[in-house]
Amino acid sequence: MMEYRKLPHGEENEVFSTLGLGMGGIQKCSEVEIEKVIRKAIDHGINFFDFCAGGRNVYVPFGRAIVGQREKVFLQLHFGAVYNSQGDYGWSRNLKQIKDTFQWELESLGIHYTDFGFLHCVDTENDLDELITSGVLDYLKELKAEGKVRHIGFSSHTPAVANGIIDTCLVDMMMFSINPAYDFEKGDEYGIGSISERAQLFRRCERDGIGISVMKPFHGGQLLDEKSSPFGKSLTRYQCIQYALDRPGVLTVVPGVRNLMDLEQLLEFSEAPASEKDYSAIGGFMEIIDTGNCVYCNHCQPCPAKIDIGLINKYYDLSLAGDKMATNHYEKLNIKADACFECGHCDSRCPFHVSQSARMKEIAEYFKTYNH
Structure with a gap:
């Protein structure tokens, strides 16, 4: 649809x-x-x-x-x-x-x-x-x-x-x-x-x-x-x-x-x-790709903890840019970054070489601090 x-x-x-x-x-x-x-x-x-x-x-x-x-x-x-x-x-x-x-x-x-x-x-x-x-x-x-x-x-x-x-x-x-x-x-x-x-x-x-x-x-x-x-x-x-x-x-x-x-x-x-819509292949195209930054492609899925990793990264980046609504959207998620148990599945699959498990910990701490 x-x-x-x-x-x-x-x-x-x-x-x-x-x-x-x-x-x-x-x-x-x-x-x-x-x-x-x-x-x-x-x-x-x-x-x-x-x-x-x-x-x-x-x-x-x-x-x-x-x-x-x-x-x-x-x-x-x-x-x-x-x-x-x-x-x-x-x-x-x-x-x-x-x-x-x-x-x-x-x-x-x-x-x-x-x-x-x-x-x-x-x-x-x-x-x-x-x-x-x-x-x-x-x-x-x-x-x-x-x-x-x-x-x-x-x-x-x-x-x-x-x-x-x-x-x-x-x-x-x-x-x-x-x-x-x-x-x-x-x-x-x-x-x-x-x-x-x-x-x-x-x-x-x-x-x-x-x-x-x-x-x-x-x-x-x-x-x-x-x-x-x-x-x-x-x-x-x-x-x-x-x-x-x-x-x-x-x-x-x-x-x-x-x-x-x-x-x-x-x-x-x-x-x-x-x-057919997965564009993560661009991560392996050339060295010029800005590795280490999430582009929300969700090639890391499925997450065993059912975390929507791409969406959480987007809300984090937007919140850092001053978007207060992004913080509200994050808080409404049923499963947040702190659900990560660092299995490493996402890290092994990310074509942009993002340490997503470490980033989940960073994001969880950020929103915890932000809301206090």
Whole structure:
């Protein structure tokens, strides 16, 4: 079954499918097939859609597909993503062009509002300055006040810039590039930030209630082929999706599809066994992996004491980052870190060489001290 996650700063009904859909790869299909893809996605529980880099020909068939079920779906539109007369995607900081594009998007989709209005592709401080000085940010604020934009968000590839935008307290959602190559410093020019910088950003989003929608989960398809993978070894789509979903703050992953067949393959993710989603193989890929740190893959399972080792590590890391809710979540667990009897099973299985038995003792002591 499809899993759903709630937007922290959202209404009760703002609950998103963990498997979303990006429109960036489907524009070469016929309008008939595009409509079929959207209808099938919704019928199978997908309710979150991102329009970044979708062609002009995507909007009208998408609008037809959601007639009578607008309230079932959540749409992410980008203020700065524009299209030329041939329908090709580009980007702009021109306020009039952005206003005209948004009006055209609403009309083409047959809707009166978007759930998310995103500051588009904010990768440098200069990008943010341009969006502010051109009036785009103020325009988004006006639209939110009018109810035409329910939430303001942004897309970025740069942790330092993302932190600066979150500091404004204006945003509820961030779209960020997350995959093992980027997170372990083996990506391209978009894999910006050190291992620790990226991890701290995701933990901050969890702590501050900023939801994350994930772009580039497959590193542009490079991770799916050992010939193009920066690790020299490939991962599957399901491994990449699960990896992204396990990062703190992530609500949904929005891979693109090229056609109905691609969608059908993606939809099998929800029913796939845990073994097909196990991404722990990245622990043995290369020396650059940040060994000694838990990445919550749960390859150490099953624990004889029935401890959810990955989840407890996540709550610990989040609590250290200042997330008080993580401490509350830990306290509600029926089986905590102090249940560990140091059998060593997890230590022998951890692909990242974490001494989990010692870490359980450390975590148990931390929460014991924290609560006193």
